[in-house]
Amino acid sequence: MHWQPTKQHHISLHTQIVEWIATRIASGDFPIGMQLPTQRALAMQFNVNRSTITSALDELKARGLLEAYVGRGTFVTASPWHTLLPTPNWQQHINDSIHKPNIDTIQLINDYEPNEQMIRLGTGELAPSLLPRTALQQSLASITLDEKLLNYCEPQGSIALRQAICAHVEKRGIITTPRNILVVSGALQALQLIALGLLQRGSIIFQPSASYLNSIHPFQSAGMYMRTLDDVTTLTSLPHAAQSLYYAMPTLHNPSGYTWTDEERKTYYTVCQKLALPILEDDVYGELSFQPTQPLKAIDTTGHVLYVGSVSKTLSPGLRIGWIIAPEAVITRLADVKMQTDYGSSTLSQQLVTHWLTSGKYDAHVATLKETLHVRAQFLHALLLHHFQDLASWEQSTGGFYIWVRFHEPVIQKSLFLSLLQQNILIHPGYMYELNDFHHIRLSYAYASFDDLTTGIEQLAKAIKRRTY
């Protein structure tokens, strides 16, 4: 819903909004039973006063197109066609369907992030200026398209890319073969394939308390349960129920930023091994550690670790290229599921990533990127010291994109999120990662410019200190 009424129009804002909504309803775009956003949200969306919304909705109610129920909201009731022709009850379809919706805050973030007016304080992306656009553009002109790769690709992904990934991960201590690699369309798809191809309804995913996994639903939508487990060593036997999995981000955990010590790596690996509990190692930030680190997969001698990597946090998320490294039987299975899901990842993207990995361009770019991120991390740290020294605590970043700030008081409420949204500032509140956490906020130094960071953090401080929400 990116439409907005035009102020210069000869038709009033009120009438423009009424006609727009009526047309949506008539065309079936807004199906019977659909709940409209709140008046406040509509006012924001259309960039008009709330009173304009109230009067527009009143007219639509009078026309019999909408109905309001106190405490429940406003719903579409009928369309001019509905009396003549039945339409599918899409809202019922959506309500009864399998996949969980994103939580409201995340849907708003997804909707508003493409808006260039927004100051994005928490986003999991690199600033456009940190992406090597010119160099990527040049390599597009220089790579020779492989005829075979214009067609459907082999199930595990292009062999050239899998060979390049082998050589690449070896630098971080992982010894593997192309047969043990599946190319995927980003790390998120890896999680979905693992859910569908290795787990069953009722399977349990163990993870630390605050987790990126709570902001998406690849496992829950497949009927699996998430269990919080901050310390895996407390687990001495596994529940009988079902095939389980331990989800870990040993390097630069999202959102906390924590990296396991060598000792923790060994302890966790040994415990999981004793329990025959597979570990899903999400290592998408691993290459961005300011100090050298080693993935868990590097010490895995028994095929316990399903390793997930990606170029989304380093090179370009738009390419949608990641990889799973696992025992061959697992890879064969996941490749088969992937062939039934999307018939492989973009071979154009695969060829570009192959070129970057094998030409040395990728390593050179990541080295520079880490230096830039380090400077940005220090800048954000300084801003936080200035504004929040007495109100919150945090660790200095050791890599990646984020600082995970804990306020002493539970001030990071949804009302803060919405209030800042009205000032064109987007934040990632802690409750996205743990339902009842109103103390934390995930701040990112990777996206916003220094000016935007300064303004954004200032506004955040103002809102929190004056409690204007």
Add this chain to the structure above:
Amino acid sequence: MHWQPTKQHHISLHTQIVEWIATRIASGDFPIGMQLPTQRALAMQFNVNRSTITSALDELKARGLLEAYVGRGTFVTASPWHTLLPTPNWQQHINDSIHKPNIDTIQLINDYEPNEQMIRLGTGELAPSLLPRTALQQSLASITLDEKLLNYCEPQGSIALRQAICAHVEKRGIITTPRNILVVSGALQALQLIALGLLQRGSIIFQPSASYLNSIHPFQSAGMYMRTLDDVTTLTSLPHAAQSLYYAMPTLHNPSGYTWTDEERKTYYTVCQKLALPILEDDVYGELSFQPTQPLKAIDTTGHVLYVGSVSKTLSPGLRIGWIIAPEAVITRLADVKMQTDYGSSTLSQQLVTHWLTSGKYDAHVATLKETLHVRAQFLHALLLHHFQDLASWEQSTGGFYIWVRFHEPVIQKSLFLSLLQQNILIHPGYMYELNDFHHIRLSYAYASFDDLTTGIEQLAKAIKRRTY
């Protein structure tokens, strides 16, 4: 498993095979409980005599790594490490997991298609020579990468591409807006998003008897049921159970090649509308009709039709770009599920497709392609007349890739598939599309060269006539 022993090696084939399998088992690649392929399949795979396989397996059994059960097959029983360290029981994970595996024949097809030795008689791809490689290469050098599109894309896909799709589908009579379009990674992903985002476990998918849908499992793996319904007008009321859907390919049905008449279009649409039964219109071959046709979506005034299109059959499957056109509430929902699935489709692919659609290159290419396909269709028809006039019946192709040939006798058995595979010929038997259909074969004139088509059909005829399988 693309490894093969080397004949020039100083180590015997037998020992190379034993060591290779033992290493796979030791590394966890072949987990305990995994079933090995049959001796026949292994012999083909390794390109050795069956006696070499037998002796290699015997040695591995003697070492205690494999165990054979009469009538069930050969299984991995232990690894050198297993006595010391427990490993996850991956085979159990796979067996108990949610997603259905591809049927064996399709897995074999997926595995063998990348092999350049194969003559591919049924494949759903264009020959490399029909793909505009040079022109695509040139446009790569000429497009300017959009900085924004190197990052994560907006949920529904790039706005430029959605606008281009609007203008494109309008030529076939579909009037829509960018808000009603979701860019997806190919038509198969569209089906999966619809399964997860609009349907529920127990939902029923109605479809004609022989169907491409039976060769993949996006709905079944999500707990839905497929119901055969060759004539939708026989349906006067819907079963109460659950939200249902009618899956249709009104233009160039896969595999039958049938295109609905105008009258059928109207009848089907009216019936589904009366039942409030949504129609999923899969139109991936629609643009390749030799005569002008109109999609069902073009006569849809009530948002009944979920329309799916793609560039995979026309431009390049490797790009992985398709689209869904549907009411806005549906698109918003499916975009939200897609954001939880793969965070959008490759923006590099999106930019290339936008360039092709807006520059006129796409239409010019498709026009030439249709002429070429028409010539190829006539060539295959002539070959069939020559070899099978008395044995089978078929319709002349009116577009797309295929001729759906029905043999009077049930000769298209799995043994024929395997026997031809050994001669490096891949076919798509009818039983891939309807479980007990041994009469049909889907032949494609889109991929194999005229020489390969001639040889391949000749071998097929020889096998069928001499019953050598």
